[in-house]
Amino acid sequence: MLNIALPKGRLGEKVYAMFEKAGFECPSIKENNRKLIFENEDCGVRYFWAKPSDVAIYVARGAADIGVAGKDILLEYKPDIYELLDLKTGNCRMAVAAPRGFRDDPRRTLKVATKFSNIASTYYASLGREIDIIHLNGSIELAPILGLSDVIVDIVETGTTLKENNLEVFETIVPISARLIANKASFKFKSEPIEALVKSIAEQLQEG
Numbered sequence: 001m002l003n004i005a006l007p008k009g010r011l012g013e014k015v016y017a018m019f020e021k022a023g024f025e026c027p028s029i030k031e032n033n034r035k036l037i038f039e040n041e042d043c044g045v046r047y048f049w050a051k052p053s054d055v056a057i058y059v060a061r062g063a064a065d066i067g068v069a070g071k072d073i074l075l076e077y078k079p080d081i082y083e084l085l086d087l088k089t090g091n092c093r094m095a096v097a098a099p100r101g102f103r104d105d106p107r108r109t110l111k112v113a114t115k116f117s118n119i120a121s122t123y124y125a126s127l128g129r130e131i132d133i134i135h136l137n138g139s140i141e142l143a144p145i146l147g148l149s150d151v152i153v154d155i156v157e158t159g160t161t162l163k164e165n166n167l168e169v170f171e172t173i174v175p176i177s178a179r180l181i182a183n184k185a186s187f188k189f190k191s192e193p194i195e196a197l198v199k200s201i202a203e204q205l206q207e208g
């Protein structure tokens with residue numbers, strides 16, 4: 001049985017379609033209910049819907065053999081997993097954003113609000129810029145508006161959230177997309193189905 005952790009939500013549904021096309025179908029997953037685990041013994045698969053930011057935890061600890069996680073989570077938490085494939089979906093970017101017209105004064109410590117403290121610290125360390133990290137758990141855009149921080153480091157997808165809150169991208173840190181990841185032991189002991197899946201999805205991506 002191959003245990004697959006999918007990120008709950010639109011990205012997970014899109015990614016499931018790729019797995020289905022690769023021969024790992026599990027029709028019951030499409031039933032609209034609140035169940036979290038779905039199994040198809042014929043194909044030897046068990047899917048489960050996890051909170052997107054938790055997928056890598058299930059995979060790293062072996063509760064899932066493979067899963068789909070955003071590159072943002074992999075960069076932030078550095079889970080001990082194999083990254084197998086860029087799924088070229090869930091595309092967005094990690095960026096520094098600030099109120100319109102913001103100018104950085106290098107003589108002052110920069111106050112940075114973010115959910116991604118490690119990514120932000122690494123980025124500013126690479127620039128040699130002294131910062132004060134304010135770790136928040138969501139609605140990061142509030143911080144510079146209320147004077148809690150100078151800038152934010154956050155995910156920007158369409159840019160709508162920034163625009164509607166009078167913020168703009170100041171610098172892009174790194175592009176982000178969804179990645180297929182594997183537990184290290186599973187990759188060794190369940191190599192056959194995992195390799196078949198990777199091959200099929202890579203072909204699907206090439207076909208566009």
Ligand code: PRP
Nearest residue numbers: 138139140154155156157158159160161
């Ligand atoms: C994310 C991110 C931004 C928003 C960006 O928030 O933190 O707030 O999406 O998307 P956009 O550029 O398309 O507007 P999420 O929905 O994950 O909620 P959060 O506030 O809890 O981080």
